Amino acid sequence: MGLDKSATKPHEALSAVLAEDMAAVNTLITQRMASKHAPRIPEVTAHLVDAGGKRLRPMLTLAAAKLCGYTGPFHIHLAATVEFIHTATLLHDDVVDESGQRRGRPTANLLWDNKSSVLVGDYLFSRSFQLMVETGSLRVLDILANASATIAEGEVLQLTAAQDLRTDESIYLQVVRGKTAALFSAATQVGGVIAQADEDFVQALYDYGDALGIAFQIVDDLLDYQGDSAVTGKNIGDDFRERKLTLPVIKAVAKADAEERAFWVRTIEKGKQVEGDLDHALSLLHKHDTLSATRQDAIAWADKAKDAIALLPDHDIRKMLADLADYVVARIS
Template structure:
C-alpha cells in the first residue's frame, strides 16, 4: 500500500500516544546503563541507544499492555528490558559481522573495540534480566529468557548456514524467527502477560509480534539488494558477507549449471570479483526472486494484521495494524 506521507508514520503516532510511558522507559534505560566503576559501559551503550532508533520493540510492549488495560508500572521495566536485549544483540552482531556502520553511524566496535562491544553487550543482557526479575512474574522471565536463548541460537544458525548453498527456505525462516521475530513476539506477549490478559489475547499478541518480526527482517534482507532510505548500510553487504537470504536461496534453487557455478564461486568459496554484485542482482531479477520475496513479506504483514482480531477495537489496535503496513511500505 502507499502511505499518506502527510500523515505521521505509525511508529511516530504510537510514540505520541505512549509518550509518558516512553519517557519513563528512557529514564529507566539511562539509570540502568550507568556504571559506577566502568564509564565505558554508558559511553558504548549511549552511542547505540541514542543513535536515533525508533524504539519499536519497547513500544510494542507498552502498546500490548495498554491494549489489555494494564494499570501498573511493570510494563515500563519490561519495555526497558526489551530495549536492552535488542541493544546487546546489535553490539554482538556488529562484532560477528565485522560491521563498520549501524544506523548510518560508525559501529561501537569500530569506535572502541570488539572486546568493549562484547562485554558491554553482556552487561546489558544482565541488566535486562534484573529488570525482568523486578516484575515478580516467572512467566515473563520465562518468555524473555527463552527469547534471549532463541536469538543467540538464530545467530549461530545463521553463522553455520552462511556460505552453505544447500540452505533451504525452512532454515532461513528459522534464522529469521530466531534473530529478529523472537524479540518482537516476546515484546508483545509479555505486555499481555503482565496485564493478566486472557490467553487468547496473549496468543494473538504473540502471533502478531512473530509475523511482524518475520516481515521486518524479510524487508531488511530485500532492501540489502534494492536499497532504500534509512537502511543504514551499503547495498550488497549480505552478498559480500556470503549470507543466504531468501532472494538468493530462491535464485540458487532455480539456477542452471552456469548460474550454479557463479553462486559456488561467489558465495560458497567467497571468490568475488568486480561486477559480481551486479550479476547476482541480475540473476535475482531474472528469476523473479526479489518480487517473490516482496510478496512473501507482504503476506507476513497480512498475517500480523489478522492476528489482532481478538484484541479490543480502537485507535491503538489500528496503529498496530498500520505499523504492519509501515514495516513493508518501503518495498511497495
C-alpha cells in the same frame, strides 16, 4: 513508497500515544545502564542508545500492555528489558559482522574495541534479567529468557547457514525467527502477560509479533538488493559482499541451472568475488523474479500479523499495530 517518504508513520503515532510511558522507559534505561566502577559501560551503551532508532520493540511492549488495559508500573520495566536485550544483540552483532557503521554512525567496536562491545553487551543482558525479576512474574522471566536463548541460537545457526547453498527457505525462516522475530513476539507477548490478559489475547499478541518480525526481516533483506541507500543507510549488495544467503538469493539458487549454481558457489560459498559479480547476481534475481516473490512473502507475513490481532478489543492502538504491519512492507511497495 519509501519508509521515510510515507505520509503515515504508525510508529510515530504510537510514539505520541505512548510518550509518557516511553519517557519513563528512557529514564529507567539511563539509570540502569550506569556503572559506578566501569565508566566505559555507559559510554558504549549511550553511543548506541542515543544514536536514534525508532525504539519499536519497547513500544510494542507498552502498546500491548495498554491494549490489554494494564495500569501497573511493570510494563516500563519490561519495555526497558526488551530494549536492553536488543541493544546487547546489536553490540554483539557488530563484532560478529565486523561492522563499521550503524544508523549512520561508527559502531562501538570501531570507536572502542571488540572486547568492550562484547562485555558491555553482556552487561546489558545481565541488567535485562535484573529488570525481568523485578516484575515478580515467573512467566515473564520464562518468556524473555527463552527469547534471549532463541536469539543467540538464531545467530549461531546463521553462522553456518548463511554461506551454505543447502540452506532452504525453512532454515532461513528458522534463522529469522531466532535473530529477529523472537524479540518482537516476546515484546508483544509479555505486554499481554503482565496485564493478565486472556490466553487468547496473549497468543494473538505473540502471533502478531512473530509475523511482524518475520515481515520486518524479509523486507530488510530485500532492501539490500533494491533499496535506496540514502534511506536504508546501507549500500546495495552489502549482504552479497558479506556472503549472506538471504531469501532473494535462496529463491534464485532453488531455480538455478548448473552454470548459475556454479556462480553462487563461487561467490557465496567460496567468497571469490570479482568486479561485476554483484551486477550478475542482480540479473539472476531479476531473471527468476525472486525479488517480487520475496516481496509477496513479506506482504503475506504482514497480513498474518494483522489477522492475528483481529480478535483483540477495538482500540486505537490495535489500529496502529495493524497500520504498522502495512507500514513495514510499505518500504518495498
